[in-house]
Amino acid sequence: GAGVSQSPSNKVTEKGKDVELRCDPISGHTALYWYRQSLGQGLEFLIYFQGNSAPDKSGLPSDRFSAERTGGSVSTLTIQRTQQEDSAVYLCASSLEGRPNYGYTFGSGTRLTVV
C-alpha cells in the first residue's frame, strides 16, 4: 500500500482481556518495527522484524507481549491479560532492508485504552 496501515485506530478493552493490534507495512519494506508512545513519554522501542524473524525483541516489557509477522508483510502485536499500564498509542513503522538511514515510515497508530 501507499503507507503503513494500522488497525484498529482505537481500542478500548477491559483489564484482563487479550488484544491484537495489526500492522500492514509498505509493500516491499522488509524491516518492521513496533513502538509504544505513552502519555508524557517518548517513543519506546518494542520489537524489530527483518522479514519474518525478530532479531531484536529486547523492548517487549513482559511475557504478556508477543508479536509475529507472516509472509514478510503483516505483523500482529498481541497483549495478553491487559493491564491499565498498557494503555498507550502503539506505533508501527517499516523501512527498506539495509536502508534504515532513509528513516522509517510510521503508521498512524492504535490508541489502546485499558479500563
Add this chain to the structure above:
Amino acid sequence: GDSVTQMEGPVTLSEEAFLTINCTYTATGYPSLFWYVQYPGEGLQLLLKATKADDKGSNKGFEATYRKETTSFHLEKGSVQVSDSAVYFCASLGATNKLIFGTGTLLAVQP
C-alpha cells in the same frame, strides 16, 4: 546504551519568531540523526536527517546540523508559523539498527 536528550516543552512562540529545539545524543560510534514531527491527530513524519558529522539536514524551512564535537543536532527555524505547531522528536540510529527517540518537545505557535 544509546540515548537522546531533548529540551522539555512546551515551547510557546509568536508567529515569525525564531525557533531552537535542543537535542543531544550519546552513542557508540557515529549514528545517523533525525527529526520527526507529529502534527495534532496525525502520525509521525520524517522532517529531516543527517547521516554524518557536519551534514546539515533541511526541510520546510527547518534545519539541523550534525555536530560531532558537541554530540548535538539542534533543530532551528528562522520564522515559525501557526501551522508548525506540533510535537518534535529527535532520534538517533546507531549500530543497534533501531531508532532511539527523545521524549519529544511540544511547540505551540500563537498568531
